[in-house]
């Protein structure tokens with residue numbers, strides 16, 4: 001997995017609340033058996049019209065946001081289905097960090113498995129960052145995971161909270177499965193105990 | 202120190218290892234797998250040369266993509282990309298030796314219906330699936346939640362999941378429900394009340410007399426939509442109804458093991474002095490038959506209400522409501538029961554069980570689907586379908602003018618050919634009314650099976666109680 005340390009880039013404003021996973025990647029693109037190549041379909045139904053042409057008004061189609069690496073979004077981002085295709089599509093598009101007041105639980109966890117950093121901040125902070133994102137491509141925001149700070153193009157800084165384990169994995173680009181495999185003795189002995197205590201399971 | 206909640210008890214029984222910061226490795230008792238979110242996980246195993254650690258705890262079934270029309274064994278019925286996914290599941294299930302119900306097996310169906318039906322889901326278990334509606338299994342007092350594909354791979358390889366604990370939330374429905382009010386109305390009302398993010402960070406336990414009165418099917422409907430309220434999982438403490446439902450099912454314990462299991466299951470309830478981080482109480486009597494008007498499950502209102510205006514909301518919801526009204530093509534102030542529909546979909550893991558079909562049949566008996574309305578019933582599993590045929594429900598549906606389909610997810614998410622055309626409006630018993638969910642440009646109103654059946658008869662969103670009065674003997 002790609003490491004995440006520090007990122008300075010263009011942030012795209014998406015002030016809509018409840019941006020769901022069906023919006024991020026509609027179901028017709030879930031029929032893939034690969035993890036890659038979904039970036040062109042990210043936000044498909046908002047991004048393209050019925051004939052497949054780009055909708056000029058959609059934020060990621062605007063020239064100043066085409067290379068956005070950060071999204072600043074409304075509350076409850078990523079609600080809906082568990083599809084990891086949502087973070088796959090965002091990552092494949094080039095997004096590395098998403099800022100909102102809140103994220104849906106499964107989406108939030110899925111981000112970390114794909115080198116994406118979801119940042120939850122209070123409404124006032126998101127409002128400021130949204131304004132900054134609206135300035136377009138000249139305004140570059142900085143996300144510093146090590147110090148847990150987001151800085152606007154004007155230098156206004158907001159610190160954010162993050163689970164220490166998730167931070168560690170993201171900064172080192174670690175594979176969870178490998179880490180868990182190291183605990184195989186603990187899993188073996190749990191299974192042995194459970195077979196005694198709850199043999200019917 | 203305060204007592205434990207049901208969630209605490211199940212959690213504690215499954216911790217393999219806990220770090221100082223609370224990050225825990227949790228053992229997983231049942232892992233359900235379907236064709237859409239698993240191919241990349243199995244591919245990951247192959248690439249790393251890993252095995253499925255506990256194939257006997259893993260159950261695979263294709264449901265999302267499969268056609269629901271007769272003759273579907275013929276692979277030509279599926280578009281190529283769907284066929285590739287279904288075939289990939291078939292190969293993965295056989296290569297890795299997990300339990301498997303292929304399309305041709307009568308036990309095939311929606312993964313969340315298959316699990317409980319065959320006794321895979323039991324009280325006190327941890328259950329996961331690469332699907333957000335895994336919360337359904339919480340109706341048995343099992344800790345059940347959706348996971349992403351990377352986590353599917355993690356569970357396949359290690360039979361564990363890295364988790365940090367959620368907070369405890371209690372949702373209490375007091376009293377009893379009025380006639381015509383079902384589990385679906387209860388859960389839509391809860392989400393209307395708490396919002397789709399109201400449960401974020403929590404595991405919800407549903408309790409109160411109105412919940413106790415519900416059948417297992419109704420309880421599954423409630424827990425199914427816990428995720429729509431933002432919660433990681435929904436739980437209902439097991440009781441005699443749970444035990445009765447489980448007893449005798451294929452994979453349920455038998456004999457001495459049954460007795461041992463029962464003894465433990467009876468301890469699975471929240472202690473009187475348990476600590477709750479959040480409590481919501483709703484009076485059962487205050488719940489009416491409910492429908493959604495917008496594009497989020499929180500856009501739920503009693504059928505007797507009117508379409509709201511964007512200005513009725515505050516904050517970010519104003520823009521969202523504006524967008525929803527445009528998308529749904531609705532004018533504020535219109536009575537909800539004047540909204541005309543052209544499609545009816547009864548099915549899904551929310552409402553595709555036998556009791557749901559019985560409720561629909563009760564409304565449809567001796568009635569006809571209104572001219573011009575496309576109406577379909579998709580049973581949640583082959584076993585539900587067989588039972589509905591045996592009980593004569595299927596005849597009621599076909600005589601009324603419904604299509605009677607084979608089991609699958611179908612128009613709940615429209616990955617198979619069952620889709621809405623742009624602008625079509627559907628009365629649906631599924632769980633999500635998101636933009637484009639049932640087909641690009643399609644408009645979805647969520648409701649109970651009885652309400653959806655009533656809408657099929659009248660051609661508009663309808664208060665099912667109107668038809669119930671007509672039904673009363675003279």
Ligand code: SF4
Nearest residue numbers: 334549550610613614
């Ligand atoms: S019926 Fe719908 S919600 Fe349930 S598992 Fe299938 S697609 Fe998901």
